[in-house]
Amino acid sequence: VSVAPLTVRLRDGRAATLSLLTQATVVTVDDEDVSSYDLCGRPYVLVRGGSTWRRALDGRLLEKRPRAGLAASRLRRLVDAAEGAQTLTAARGDAQKMLEAGVPAEARQRLERIVAMDGPALAADAARFAAVYRRVGILPPDQYLAVVLEATEGCSWNACTFCDFYRSVSFRVKTEAELAAHTAAVRDYFGESLALRRGLFLGSANALCIGDERLVALLEVATAAFPVVPPTLGPLERQQWLGRTFGGVSGVHAFVDAWSGRRRSRRVLEPCRRLGLKRVYIGLESGDPTLLAWLHKPGTPADAVELVSSLHAAGIDVGVIVLLGAGGRRFAAEHVRRTAQVLGRMRLGGQDLLYFSELQGHPELEPLGPEACDAQRAAILEELGCLSGQGRPRVATYDIREFLY
């Protein structure tokens, strides 16, 4: 925190607190409504009237609200900028009232940026975003606030039956010059708000399928513009380094499918790690090769195990994603048994992530439904043995309906 929170009384009698964080500005009114803005004044998370709203840079908003009487269940609603305008205007009104109440210079400057981001300014900003990014299809949940650099566009495979993220995008790898131009545009677009984004995600899907030499060259371009914190620093020094390094990031992350990644040798993975590649996300989906073939997923579970082993040997962490519910009851027993077996062979450690993602949509893939998916996840974890505690991977939910960039 750069300065202690500042509390003022608004002209309507409510108490408002302003927190000037190094990465964001937070306005809290009556301990109920909490609005968070990046340093350019763009709203990104708002808690108002019992709902949580996340705003994407393209202007859409995702509203989440607990379902009455069902603590674990939430209503989810994606709205466009026009429908979300009322919420944003109300939040911006609180910032305006704080300005009118009189605040010191630094606080005034932050609040003026928030107030300036009215409907037309946010629409213009969304148009700038669209000019910089073709389409950010999906990210792992821990990377929603990363800086995305599109080293590739689309997915090199683009044929898994459960995945629609890149259907309309032709796959291509950018040249170094194209990535350098994209990188400059990304830095320019985010500006000071880069303080909020401490990871670098090399997109799109499957970016690590790029050929060895080109991959290293593209990583060099990316990390020249977004330098990675030196690995030798301790936790406090890392924070200090990130605080004083504009565009500095904690590491580079990317997706790869098991088929494309399986032959990556340490010869190329080690330079990637030295350039800051920290974690690679692999859609295992299932340990059952019959189910994978049925889903048109490239590669085999053995490829995924080999890939994880190569990444670990090079000092790179992994995030492994398991798809719940695909193939319905027909595949369920083998999916549980063989997925647990394969995950066990991966020897996931404390820096790795294990995500469970419930199949959404695609009724032709015979999804199981939420309760059965929960049971499937529990069964995989039980079969795998205890996965909590030190030295064990973090286990989390990957809900693609929650993704916004």
Ligand code: SF4
């Ligand atoms: S490899 Fe990944 S991104 Fe490509 S189609 Fe399959 S699931 Fe989608």
